[in-house]
Amino acid sequence: MDTQDVFRTLKSTLVEQFELDPAKITLDARLYEDLDLDSIDAVDLVIKLQEITGRKVSPEDFKGARTVGDIQHIIEKLIATPQ
Amino acid sequence: MRANPVGNWSGCSDMLRKLAYWYRALGTGFCFAGFGVGCVLVGVTVLPVILLWPGNPANRRGRVRRLVSVAFQVLLAAIHGLGLGRIEVEGREWLKHASGRLVLATHPNYLDAVVLLSLLPMADCVIKSGLWRNPFTRAFVIAAGYISNGDPVGVIETCIQAVHGGEILVLFPEGTRTTPGEPLRFKRGAAQIAVRGGLEILPVVMHCSPPALLKTTKWYQVPEHPWVLRVKIFPPRPVGDFVAQPSPLPGVAVRRATRALQSFFQEQIKHYEHAN
Numbered sequence: 001m002d003t004q005d006v007f008r009t010l011k012s013t014l015v016e017q018f019e020l021d022p023a024k025i026t027l028d029a030r031l032y033e034d035l036d037l038d039s040i041d042a043v044d045l046v047i048k049l050q051e052i053t054g055r056k057v058s059p060e061d062f063k064g065a066r067t068v069g070d071i072q073h074i075i076e077k078l079i080a081t082p083q
Numbered sequence: 084m085r086a087n088p089v090g091n092w093s094g095c096s097d098m099l100r101k102l103a104y105w106y107r108a109l110g111t112g113f114c115f116a117g118f119g120v121g122c123v124l125v126g127v128t129v130l131p132v133i134l135l136w137p138g139n140p141a142n143r144r145g146r147v148r149r150l151v152s153v154a155f156q157v158l159l160a161a162i163h164g165l166g167l168g169r170i171e172v173e174g175r176e177w178l179k180h181a182s183g184r185l186v187l188a189t190h191p192n193y194l195d196a197v198v199l200l201s202l203l204p205m206a207d208c209v210i211k212s213g214l215w216r217n218p219f220t221r222a223f224v225i226a227a228g229y230i231s232n233g234d235p236v237g238v239i240e241t242c243i244q245a246v247h248g249g250e251i252l253v254l255f256p257e258g259t260r261t262t263p264g265e266p267l268r269f270k271r272g273a274a275q276i277a278v279r280g281g282l283e284i285l286p287v288v289m290h291c292s293p294p295a296l297l298k299t300t301k302w303y304q305v306p307e308h309p310w311v312l313r314v315k316i317f318p319p320r321p322v323g324d325f326v327a328q329p330s331p332l333p334g335v336a337v338r339r340a341t342r343a344l345q346s347f348f349q350e351q352i353k354h355y356e357h358a359n
Contacts, residue, residue: 017334039235040275044334 006075010068013048017041027069035068045071053079100307108303110165115302118158122219125154130222144228145205151227152204155197162194168295168309170198174316178202181251181285184319185277188287189348190255191263191312192296195289198314199253207245208253209238239272243280252276256344263294264356267349274340277322279333285319288348290355313355 001009011025020035031037037045043059049071050057055078065071133146163169181203188199200206212233214220224231230241246252256273277284290313293306323329325343330336 017332019335019338038271040239040271040337041334043236 001079003072003076006072006079009052010072010075013045013052014068017044017048025068027067027072029068030066031068031071032066049075055079104305104307107165107167107305107309110162110167111296111302111305114158114161114165114167117161119219121154121157122223125150126219126222130226134226140228144226147223147226147228148200148206149204151223152201155201158197159194159201166309167305168291168312170194170312170314172202172314172316174318175202177285177316177318180319181206183246183249184251184283184285185246185273185280185322186251186253186285186287187256187273187277187344187348188253189267189289189352190257190260191289191291191294192260194291194296194312195314196253196255198289198312199287202314203251203253206251206253209242235272239275239279242276243282246276246280246282256341256348260298262297262299263291267345267352269341269345269348271337271341274322274337274344277344278337278340281322283319283321284325284344286317286344286347286351288315288317288351288355289313290352292355315351 007027011022014020014025014035015022018035018037018041024035029035031042042062046057046059046062053075057078061074061078062071065074129150130147133150134143136143136146138146159170186199186203186206188195190196196208196210200208207228207230209230209232210224212231214224215231215233230238230245232238242252242254254273254276256269257267258270258272261267276282291310292313293308293310295306295310296302322340322344325347326336326339327343328339330339
């Protein structure tokens, strides 16, 4: 998966899971303020990302994430590290 | 030139109106102060006795909740007796079915939590964590075992478990008092609990006319007339009944339920606003 693929997958996951407008999902979009996600959504998202990447993902990994771009970086790092 | 008699009369009624206004402002202050003093007095006398009285933790919690309920009934009786406002309840019979269900209510002013807990003595409720730090209320919210909204993820699970265990859970989906006349804005917390717990909802619509005890006004800014707080209780139904298009994805289902519940309550409030 290259950077483009990660973003596309992340975008479609967000649109599907939280009924978001695809146009709003940019790398700079802030998760809480711009996309109106809440802390329970974050838990759902972590579970979903675990399914998609097949890697063990913990909510701790996403603690500092503020934007869609932050999540993309975290996913890229996760799939780059060997299992 | 001398004022005509009609002018004199209107001056007189103006003065009476002002007097009545100051009387109700003072009365409201008296109720606030009385409630604070009452909390302290009951907190150092009755509360320790019912906490030390033999019984298991659930018994003790139940006693404290009954005490809170009685205190609220006294407060409401004082408000009514002083002529500051009155409360009209419709659909009281549905409260018998509140056990194991989620009681969702609108939040126009301070008193709606007071009214609901006076009507539902055994109810559990989610209270803002600030009341755990307030010296007047701290002892009671701890002893009554109410749920704090401090941890947003944990509180959802705690609430679902409480309702599954047969508790009556009172929640205000707006999260805070809202400005009358403005559209309702529900937070997603109540729908999170209802959808993820597969719960039934017992809706309670409250409307205060004229608006009183708002978030935006000081306690002494009372309305021109004594207020009437109308409380309408609806029969319980599953959260799914409110939603036109169900979804298997929790994130989507919760958003749809939030919107559906919000428009249900908004519709009901419209009836009151048209009536005025």
